[in-house]
Amino acid sequence: MRNAPIIQDSAMIESPEIMPAKSKLQHEVSTILEHYQHDKTRLMDILIDIQDENGYIPAEAIDYLSHELNISTVDIRQTVSFYHFFSETPRGKYTIYLNDSAVANMNGRKAVSKTFEKEAGISFGSVTEDGLIGLFNTSCIGMNDQEPAALINGAVFTRLTPFRASEIIRDIRAGKQVEEMFVASYGDGNNSSEFIKAVVNNHIMKRGPVLSDQFKPGEGIKEIVKMSPEDVIKEVKISNIRGRGGAGFPTGLKWEFCRNAADQTRYIFCNADEGEPGTFKDRVILTEKPFMLFEGMVIAGYAIGAKEGILYLRYEYKYLKKHLENALQKIRKLKLLGKNILGKKGFNFDIRIQFGAGAYVCGEESALIESAEGKRGEPRDRPPFPVEKGYLEKPTVVNNVETLCSIVKIIKNGGEWYKNLGTKESTGTKVLSISCDCRYPGIYEVEWGFSVNDILDMVGGDDVQAVQVGGPSGSCIAPNEFNRTLCYTDLATGGSLIIIGNHRDLLKGIILNFMDFFIDESCGSCTPCRILTVLLRDKLKKIIEGRGVMQDLEDMEDWGKIMKANRCGLGLTAANPILTTLKNFKNLYLNKIQINKDYDTGFRLDEALREGMKASNRKVSVLENK
Amino acid sequence: MEKKVVATSSLAGCFGCHMSLLDIDERILELIELVEFDKSPVNDVKKFSRRVDIGLIEGGCCNEENVHVLKEFRAQCKVLVSVGECAIMGGLQAIRNTIPLKECLDEAYLNGPSVKGCNEESIIPNDEELPVILNKVYPCHEIVKIDYHLPGCPPSADLIWNALRALVLDEKMEMPYELVKYD
Numbered sequence: 162m163r164n165a166p167i168i169q170d171s172a173m174i175e176s177p178e179i180m181p182a183k184s185k186l187q188h189e190v191s192t193i194l195e196h197y198q199h200d201k202t203r204l205m206d207i208l209i210d211i212q213d214e215n216g217y218i219p220a221e222a223i224d225y226l227s228h229e230l231n232i233s234t235v236d237i238r239q240t241v242s243f244y245h246f247f248s249e250t251p252r253g254k255y256t257i258y259l260n261d262s263a264v265a266n267m268n269g270r271k272a273v274s275k276t277f278e279k280e281a282g283i284s285f286g287s288v289t290e291d292g293l294i295g296l297f298n299t300s301c302i303g304m305n306d307q308e309p310a311a312l313i314n315g316a317v318f319t320r321l322t323p324f325r326a327s328e329i330i331r332d333i334r335a336g337k338q339v340e341e342m343f344v345a346s347y348g349d350g351n352n353s354s355e356f357i358k359a360v361v362n363n364h365i366m367k368r369g370p371v372l373s374d375q376f377k378p379g380e381g382i383k384e385i386v387k388m389s390p391e392d393v394i395k396e397v398k399i400s401n402i403r404g405r406g407g408a409g410f411p412t413g414l415k416w417e418f419c420r421n422a423a424d425q426t427r428y429i430f431c432n433a434d435e436g437e438p439g440t441f442k443d444r445v446i447l448t449e450k451p452f453m454l455f456e457g458m459v460i461a462g463y464a465i466g467a468k469e470g471i472l473y474l475r476y477e478y479k480y481l482k483k484h485l486e487n488a489l490q491k492i493r494k495l496k497l498l499g500k501n502i503l504g505k506k507g508f509n510f511d512i513r514i515q516f517g518a519g520a521y522v523c524g525e526e527s528a529l530i531e532s533a534e535g536k537r538g539e540p541r542d543r544p545p546f547p548v549e550k551g552y553l554e555k556p557t558v559v560n561n562v563e564t565l566c567s568i569v570k571i572i573k574n575g576g577e578w579y580k581n582l583g584t585k586e587s588t589g590t591k592v593l594s595i596s597c598d599c600r601y602p603g604i605y606e607v608e609w610g611f612s613v614n615d616i617l618d619m620v621g622g623d624d625v626q627a628v629q630v631g632g633p634s635g636s637c638i639a640p641n642e643f644n645r646t647l648c649y650t651d652l653a654t655g656g657s658l659i660i661i662g663n664h665r666d667l668l669k670g671i672i673l674n675f676m677d678f679f680i681d682e683s684c685g686s687c688t689p690c691r692i693l694t695v696l697l698r699d700k701l702k703k704i705i706e707g708r709g710v711m712q713d714l715e716d717m718e719d720w721g722k723i724m725k726a727n728r729c730g731l732g733l734t735a736a737n738p739i740l741t742t743l744k745n746f747k748n749l750y751l752n753k754i755q756i757n758k759d760y761d762t763g764f765r766l767d768e769a770l771r772e773g774m775k776a777s778n779r780k781v782s783v784l785e786n787k
Numbered sequence: 788m789e790k791k792v793v794a795t796s797s798l799a800g801c802f803g804c805h806m807s808l809l810d811i812d813e814r815i816l817e818l819i820e821l822v823e824f825d826k827s828p829v830n831d832v833k834k835f836s837r838r839v840d841i842g843l844i845e846g847g848c849c850n851e852e853n854v855h856v857l858k859e860f861r862a863q864c865k866v867l868v869s870v871g872e873c874a875i876m877g878g879l880q881a882i883r884n885t886i887p888l889k890e891c892l893d894e895a896y897l898n899g900p901s902v903k904g905c906n907e908e909s910i911i912p913n914d915e916e917l918p919v920i921l922n923k924v925y926p927c928h929e930i931v932k933i934d935y936h937l938p939g940c941p942p943s944a945d946l947i948w949n950a951l952r953a954l955v956l957d958e959k960m961e962m963p964y965e966l967v968k969y970d
Contacts, residue, residue, distance in 0.1 A: 760932045764929055764931075773888060773920040777920075779913050
């Protein structure tokens with residue numbers, strides 16, 4: 162009896178007559194939810210749509226999502242708060258994300274940001290009072306060869322100058338659409354196609370098998386329909402190709418592990434979360450070779466027995482969305498995707514695009530999977546590895562964009578052919594992203610085994626102080642090591658080479674920026690990565706300001722060792738900017754420290770008092786009085 | 788054996804660590820056989836009379852006077868020990884480090900529910916006798932070199948006792964697990 166009224170109550174709440182009318186926002190969210198079939202693992206897509214629609218994610222939307230998807234608001238908020246491009250407060254009708262990478266700064270970002278601030282009348286990290294313009298910093302957006310660059314409502318603006326910055330703000334105030342604000346002509350290749358229309362250049366300076374024009378859609382798939390999946394894996398193993406994202410795991414082996422996993426539902430992911438500052442080769446491949454990439458995914462899917470492929474694309478490359486979707490449509494029409502591919506019965510495979518929302522750590526495969534499931538992009542503990550338990554707990558292979566493209570060529574020409582390229586341990590070619598102080602920055606596809614000197618000759622880099630190989634997480638090498646070669650046994654790299662001229666202040670201009678980058682991008686899960694990155698950055702700052710002592714250098718080396726306790730690639734390498742320069746450019750540090758002091762905490766009373774004096778409107782302190 | 792000389796002070800702390808020192812109970816008799824106190828609230832001596840062997844610092848630094856005292860301790864003490872959470876990490880006061888100083892002062896003196904409408908001239912205390920507040924609360928080792936850290940809130944009397952004994956007698960310190968676990 163006691164329960165009866167309660168049942169009645171809940172029935173009444175659910176009845177449509179009593180339900181309060183849906184607000185406009187709820188209607189909008191409902192439509193988005195229907196589009197994703199109320200699937201809570203698609204939370205990222207749902208949030209991206211809400212963010213794009215409203216310019217932010219209103220609290221009301223979070224409450225409504227929580228109710229409709231039956232997940233707590235806290236779970237939704239922790240996803241929202243994890244990604245740079247999500248915000249719970251409005252980010253402006255026009256949101257300007259100006260890249261704050263080291264190379265952007267080396268190319269005059271400061272003057273550009275100052276002009277944006279002056280013209281908009283606000284500082285970075287805020288929105289104008291009328292809600293028209295928002296100014297925000299962002300990490301490398303993959304335009305290193307055309308910096309400083311910014312994303313404005315998703316559209317890319319490259320090679321910015323103070324003049325352009327004031328023009329842009331003026332155009333915004335005049336109510337122009339983003340597309341109407343371009344002044345330069347669209348870039349080369351597909352950049353000017355109707356589906357992209359971006360003022361972005363490919364700068365392909367040297368082509369190899371991956372970037373070659375000799376590719377016809379279907380050339381790889383035609384081969385595999387004649388082969389068994391095991392034979393495909395065998396061919397890939399013969400080629401000895403290793404992952405091109407940077408970690409260099411043998412691709413054939415990864416596929417085999419996944420193929421041998423017990424669960425029959427499997428997934429193939431293409432990792433297009435190219436976040437390593439200084440890397441932009443995947444952007445060019447996605448622009449010029451989408452068919453080849455998708456074909457690589459089909460081949461991988463066939464080999465491991467997956468029916469679904471997911472292209473995890475960083476939000477910064479959202480301007481390529483239409484282009485990639487159009488490519489998918491085209492290859493579906495060619496029967497290279499979909500049901501019974503090329504007439505082979507039971508060979509079903511399709512691909513969808515999953516966007517990230519701005520998080521470097523999502524380039525780590527297990528973090529990428531977490532993100533694709535709608536969660537915070539925090540790396541998982543391993544084992545189990547994704548090949549055993551990955552996306553939705555199913556066996557999953559995550560391959561880099563370039564790896565998958567190379568696969569197509571391996572299948573077409575054979576593993577033996579591929580093995581003859583490069584060196585014995587590092588077979589094939591590598592697409593390099595080369596930027597900063599050289600005459601011809603851009604994309605170069607070379608065989609493994611080039612020395613750094615060869616590369617500098619090739620790109621026109623002279624008067625070079627240092628080369629940052631593999632982005633901030635790689636190593637910074639000095640001229641006495643320029644004879645080292647690019648290969649997995651010497652200088653392994655995901656392909657980013659930042660060339661740093663002699664006129665640069667290496668520690669202040671570059672290494673400090675790299676440390677700030679890691680602090681921003683750390684997911685915060687492992688203590689050393691969350692805390693030591695900050696302490697190391699502060700030590701570096703102290704040294705740059707001339708307050709360091711010998712002890713600080715020793716501390717940095719010692720603390721760097723503790724970074725091995727972190728669980729993912731980000732944490733393991735986050736101290737590398739400091740550790741590799743300490744090793745290769747020790748003199749830069751020694752010249753800055755105080756030789757006649759053994760100890761200095763770096764504390765300066767006058768600086769620590771400034772704020773308090775101002776707040777209480779005082780001219781002199783007690784100590785000065787005495 | 789000549790007695791070692793000890794000085795102590797509480798900076799931005801609650802005197803809890805000093806209370807914990809008194810919790811050594813009857814061992815205080817043994818202590819005065821081993822050491823004599825110079826500047827310390829224990830004997831109410833306000834100024835250093837000489838250079839001392841051991842300095843114990845409770846509390847972090849939240850204003851310029853704390854910094855001044857801490858620097859004086861560093862200059863006068865051969866060995867300087869941070870005692871307790873506040874000296875080591877800033878303690879409860881350091882919660883303000885996440886909020887801009889101006890906002891904290893405005894809340895405390897102008898906008899807070901207990902002061903709103905009472906501070907007619909909107910004054911943030913600025914008498915020249917008052918030490919200026921620092922931009923944030925600093926743990927002691929961020930200001931001067933600290934030789935040892937005794938953790939705890941407060942560190943237990945036994946821990947302080949063991950540490951003092953070890954320092955005075957130049958012995959290895961006993962640190963049983965129960966004294967340094969905090970769960």
